[in-house]
Amino acid sequence: MKIVCIGRNYSEHIKELNNAVPDEPVIFIKPDSAVLRNNSPFFIPSFTQDVHYEVEVFVKIHKPGKAIPVQFAHLYYDEVGLGIDFTARDLQNQLKTKGLPWEKAKGFDHSAVIGKTFHKDELGPQPWKFELHKNGNPAQLGNTADMIHGIDEIISHVSHYFTLKKGDLIFTGTPSGVGPVAPGDKLEGTLCGRPCFYTDIL
Numbered sequence: 001m002k003i004v005c006i007g008r009n010y011s012e013h014i015k016e017l018n019n020a021v022p023d024e025p026v027i028f029i030k031p032d033s034a035v036l037r038n039n040s041p042f043f044i045p046s047f048t049q050d051v052h053y054e055v056e057v058f059v060k061i062h063k064p065g066k067a068i069p070v071q072f073a074h075l076y077y078d079e080v081g082l083g084i085d086f087t088a089r090d091l092q093n094q095l096k097t098k099g100l101p102w103e104k105a106k107g108f109d110h111s112a113v114i115g116k117t118f119h120k121d122e123l124g125p126q127p128w129k130f131e132l133h134k135n136g137n138p139a140q141l142g143n144t145a146d147m148i149h150g151i152d153e154i155i156s157h158v159s160h161y162f163t164l165k166k167g168d169l170i171f172t173g174t175p176s177g178v179g180p181v182a183p184g185d186k187l188e189g190t191l192c193g194r195p196c197f198y199t200d201i202l
Contacts, residue, residue: 009173
């Protein structure tokens with residue numbers, strides 16, 4: 001199982017990090033060792049002083065696909081969930097300044113919170129609204145209608161470079177409102193009003 005992530009897919013998030021708007025989906029990958037399930041706590045790694053939360057809708061691929069046409073992309077996933085792409089922002093900025101890949105800042109152990117999934121028919125047609133609360137207060141409010149590249153376009157684009165396999169997850173990008181975490185924080189995510197995860201920061 002691999003976790004394919006899409007960066008810079010919400011315009012307001014692009015603005016808050018002073019990035020350029022991409023012409024096509026920005027892709028990076030997290031290894032399976034990045035997965036954090038079952039509402040387990042997240043331990044801040046020793047190599048960073050600035051870990052940020054990024055809440056994201058993800059889809060779970062349920063059959064293999066390669067070079068999938070956009071019009072058929074919806075046939076390759078049934079389950080939708082909400083997760084967190086934890087990012088070591090200080091390390092990422094160092095790597096970006098040097099023109100180096102982001103993997104150490106994005107793919108470290110337990111950097112991908114995987115919340116509860118729902119059948120897409122249960123959620124109803126898009127757009128889907130999602131929220132992240134930090135210590136009981138709203139931190140990120142998102143809506144899939146605001147994506148620069150939609151889910152079907154993302155699946156098609158990714159599949160032209162990486163064969164998608166059953167069980168693969170695609171994180172579809174984060175809206176604005178990303179920010180740091182500290183020991184003692186609690187993060188809770190909801191998708192279309194349905195609880196998906198809670199994570200204690202240690």
